[in-house]
Amino acid sequence: MRRSAIRWVSVLAVGALALAGCAGKEERAGDRGAGGAGWAEGDTIKIGLISPMTGPYAILGILQQNSIQVEMDRINQAGGVGGAELELVVRDSALDPGKAVQAANELAGDAQVRMVVGPSLSAFYNAAKGVYEQNKKINCQPGVGTGDFGALKYGFRSQDPNDIGVEKLMQYFKSKGVKSVGLVYEADDAGKANDGFLTELAPKYGIEYLGFQQTRPDDQSHRPYVDKLKDAGAIMVSSNVSGAKTMAAAGEAGYGGILAGTSGLQNVSFLDAAGDMAVDAVFSAVNVQFNIRDKESWKPGYRAHVEEIVKRHGVVEGPKSGAKMPKGTAIAADCVTAFAAAAENVESLDADALAPAIEKLDISDAQTPSGNRIKPADHEFFHVEDMHIYRWDKDGEGWFITDVTPES
Template sequence: MAVGALALAGCASKEERAGDGNATGNAGWVKGAETVKIGLISPMTGPYAILGILQQNSIQVEMDRINRAGGVGGARLELVVRDSALDPGKAVQAANELTGDNQVRMVVGPSLSAFYNAAKGVYEQNAKLNCQPGVGTGDFSVLKYGFRSQDPNYIGVEKLMQYFKSKGVTSIGLVYEADDAGKANDGFIAELAPKYGIEYLGFQQTRPDDQSHRPYVDKLKDADAIMVSSNASGAKTMAAAGEAGYKGVLAGTSGLQNVSFLDAAGDLAIGSVFSAVNVQFNIRDRESWKPGYKAHVEEVVKRYGVVEGPKSGAEMPKGTAIAADCVTAFAAAAENVKSLDPDKLASAMEQLDISDAETPSGNRIKPADHEFFHVEDLHIYRWDKDDQGWFITDVTPGS
């Protein structure tokens, strides 16, 4: 079979070898290719490996669904994984490697804003479509080949301000790493808080070697609300708030759906809120779940199980549906233009409008500005606890 494939390749026309994906072959318009590869760059080892594992699981579930339905242009999707190991150098190296592989038609990652900022130039310069479910900051509208499937921190902060205003919150502080995301959130709050009549009490910058975040919390003890990091250190802030007996609202963006925050904060997390796109796993009424989300999450749990907080007992699926959305969008765009050419794919992605009933995340995908989601797509969820354990309630103003 391999010899036959090589022979066919040797007889292909110039147009077919150019790889624009429009020629008809044994696999439809994908020129007889057996597979179309999608890359994933994420931390797969080390203290933040859970992020990469969750992304990989959801991407694989969605790829398998698409493959069962006939693949992309008749070709099967195949996942290629590279471990960034929380090292920006390795992330850029992996981006260079996957960008140079002509069989890889889209790359998901590298996750985390600083890592993507280091790698995005590689994608733009080499016309490689990429989709980012783990990057909260930066302007994707200026990119040609980059798309974001995570809710940006800016709209997450704005949704929180809308909620705070509805609840009479008059002051807020920020405890966050002094990285790109922390500095961006500082700017977002400084810009948006006055718009909603809320006083901003300042940014307490944490350090990686901090043993405790108690000093930062103590400086913001008079704030009605404290926004915490969506990264791993946010758990330290919640723990410090518990020690300090803080009585205000603890809030954050979508990272607070992670059960590690509940483990760190204990019962203090009761009443904490976070802004996020559709996250229904801990809403007990499964009949209210969006159909595409329900199907995706139930398959993830069936195949990979759940992540359970060892202290809290709270659960989350061992997958992240917004990573699967990248694959959904890629397949839809490719089928729409019957091509794997990166320029045609990027243009087709901009034209997508996929219903929230059809996506793995349960969110509408309409990335005309290279953002899958917008402020109107976000919800505010509140953590609560009863004798059956932890659950979330949708407390979005007007919902």
């Protein structure tokens, strides 16, 4: 069950410009319904991406585009979807809510756009999701950490929601004998949401929640916040520069507990900011094996996808830390995998056939780009049991992660 009372929604959308088709052609793929050979053959199926492609957060859009295109190329090389090729159409939100909503309205009204990925950011999706529902537009969200997708008919999420990340951390803390936890985080929507998750989930695992220390953008040091939580067995931190300040303060204070966060701690930008204080820090995330050195342990679909990403686009390397990550985000590619599988299963591109077909999917973690099982019966691709706990370590060869997920 989703906790809509303490969650807010953000997004991903798809789109492309409508084509009238050949003169005199009265049918389009998807209007022909299910069944029959060639139900999409000869057509081009457009999938749209709305994401920041320019500006300070352009890396988000670039990573999403890279992974989506790699997966679309794989599917096209294997014969496409119903004999039709997939085509990506990109709209740059420039992290501007007005541009994001404008693009969502455009693509939601485009009859040949069959799925929308974007716009990223919760506030943007809140503004767009009603348009998608009204226009019966399938949309898949790899950049949305909060919100209740179970209430939607056409919207699906391919990112781990923040609440299950927090719950997985509670399971890990319990396995380590942690008795108390505190939160040091910005006083924004994400911080308030995590405060709510901890308030609800910590007692469930027999852990005392010591409260929310709200940071400020102009803080020079987080030492006062850490000092108030010096007796906590674990401290959860933010996934950005603010979290790095918390880690620095913990080092100054000689804090001996566990420093932890959700999936944002996997990013090289966090390591650049946190430096060696990130050693032994843990984070919850769906499958992210890139910094596990034993490639033989990687999920086969994930390995194939990531190796193609690196071959085409290279890696992102932290200028200070030297840590690396692939220049792609495989959970965005999962959206395409799910769309293609559902369309083939029902031999239709109609949204009212596709939505329940996506709900019925159960794709093995060995077969997906992200290396995670896709089973979105509740419109969520991932669940608590799909989460891992990873620990950052560093040696003479650089940064690496170890999977320290507790056994169920």
